[in-house]
Amino acid sequence: MTKDLSEKGWNFDNSYARLPKVFFTSQNPTPVQSPKIVMFNKSLAMSLGLDREKLESEEGAQVFAGNKIPDGASPLAQAYAGHQFGHFTMLGDGRAVLLGEQITPTDERFDIQLKGSGRTPYSRGGDGRAALGPMLREYIISEGMHGLGIPTTRSLAVVTTGEEIARESYLPGAILTRIAASHLRVGTFQYAARWGSADELRTLADYAIKRHYPEIEENDNRYLTFLHEVIKRQAMLIAKWQLVGFIHGVMNTDNMTISGESIDYGPCAFIDTYDPAAVFSSIDREGRYAYGNQPNIGVWNLARLAEALLPLLHENQEEAVTLAQDKLSDFAQFFELNWLEGMRAKLGLFNEEEQDKPLIKDLLDMMQKHGADYTNTFRALTLDKPEETILMGTAEFTQWLERWKARLGRQQESKESYIQLMKNSNPAVIPRNHRVEEALEAANNGDYRVMEKLLEVLSNPYAYSPEQLEYTTLPAPAARPYRTFCGT
Structure with a gap:
């Protein structure tokens, strides 16, 4: 331990660095030209016991870019392998460096990793860098997953590097600071x-x-x-x-x-x-x-x-x-x-009955058949507004609603109780793909307000607040299906 836990700031331990050398290579990040913090997760920084004010300064930008190594850190790139689309290969941190493990005021341990921090011995011909868009995307999705209550790595900061990287075109470079319980895979x-x-x-x-x-x-x-x-x-x-x-x-x-x-x-x-x-x-x-x-x-x-x-x-x-x-x-x-426990909760069911699984399956089959939106269907049921789904008006959905209402009536819990269970289990909003793309496009043009507003909405997706309503709308019909791309 490097310091008293009552103090704010970096408090590194480096237990992974004490493993046999076969598992890593000691490696400093490659410095960048002119780092600038564009996203900083203040609440996460506080929970990690970090000095928020110091990290929001120029010093923080230098640390998040890998230009300055914090006291107590022992940077390294991890070695690992993997089956990629079924094919086994040697891998490793080809564009990431683990600074070390932050010990929090509550004595928890979290990896602090810089992603996009330059080449390592495991880079396999890659440039070791990352583009701004994919790093902001990871920031949005990981924080969105955290808001949904799903175990996830998290994002502490994104800095731009002042450099361009070559992909299909030249893109602004960036580095993400990723927080994880560990990077063991x-x-x-x-x-x-x-x-x-x-x-x-x-x-x-x-x-x-x-x-x-x-x-x-x-x-x-x-x-x-x-x-x-x-x-x-x-x-x-x-x-x-x-x-x-x-x-x-x-x-x-x-x-x-x-x-x-x-x-x-x-x-x-x-x-x-x-x-x-x-x-x-x-x-x-x-x-x-x-x-x-x-x-x-x-x-x-x-x-x-x-x-x-x-x-x-x-x-x-x-x-x-x-x-x-x-x-x-x-x-x-x-x-x-x-899955069954979660689906029962999404339908407001506290207890178990043998016919619950067919009830769930029939709803999902109808949603698939009629092209219903997954999130908004459950949102409509939660708000007792089935008329807001495209399923409404079909004979099969009318029959299903009768079965569901009868099932709810066979449990002891009140209507208020099962509605609250559904609100706790069905997010009113998710990181919808078109909203993520909208935020990334604005950020690539230097406007981070769209992303900041999206992150605020996603921080409590079960709130069912008026501010979330505009984020429940579906994307306009597109000529081509939505596609996502690997950041490398």
Whole structure:
């Protein structure tokens, strides 16, 4: 620890830097010409125990750009591997540097990472830089996910660098300061299993357990329990994605965290019209990471984690495989429990009945058939305004409403109680794709007011406030489908 926790400011520890050297390369960020803070998350800074005033100054811009290394930091680039669209490859932080781990006034530990901070030994020919648009996009989406109550990395700041970077055209450069419970990934364990020794794999697993699952350190087979706990967290996380209509877009194994946080908001998006086959990412040409396929990809990724952990699960490989398969088979049940609980809450249901699942499925099928907006359909039901959905007037929806009202009437809770449950479970607003693009376009022209207003609305998406009403409107019909692009 570098200082008294009662003081404001950087309070770095560097536990990852104490791991075997195979897992990282010590690396300072590459300085930039003229950094300028364009976004700064004041409330997050305060919760981290940082000196807000100092960070809003020129000194803060120098730190967030990587031009100045804070006292106590030990910058490094992490090594990891990953299956990208099913193909295994060596990866690593090709354009990011971990400054260290901030210890907060409440004794929590968070990674402080600069994304877009220059080339590293893992850059694989890339320039190590990031464009302003994708960094602002990650800022919006990650803070939007936080507002929705979904475990996520967060964004502390974005600085412009005063430099241009070459993509399809020349774009303004930027660096994002990302905050995470850690940057340990499924791909970190794949890397350890392929290129590390058995002792290094064990050391990594012990580190992950100590950092994220300390309650299981004394378990007889803590590595099997570790796998079990990661499976549980990921099942819960992906269920939360499905419940709000979020599509990650690039669920490679290097983008699945051990902590259970959402990470890497590249070609992600939120669905408007409900469609399990929805894909927005320009690079997902086969629909591997479609909205409805995310649970399947989740368990596929977790199987890769299980493979990496096999040497730790049992000395007999056949027995290790059996143990791993047994744990992986629990994913479907964990996901279903979380998803069903969430869907019941979205419909105001406190208890469980056998016919709840058909009730939910029939609503989703109608939404898909008629092209209904996912978020606004549940919003209309919450406000008891079914006439505001395009489903209204169809015989099947009229019958469904009767079934739903009868189901609500069979529970003891009052109407006020179930409406409040629905308000707590159905966001009035989400980071709609056209609103995100609108904010990014304005910011690229130097106007950050649109983005700031959007962030304010997204900070409490369950408020159902008058200010949120304009953000519930759907985009105008487009000639071409909405597409998102990878920031590199």
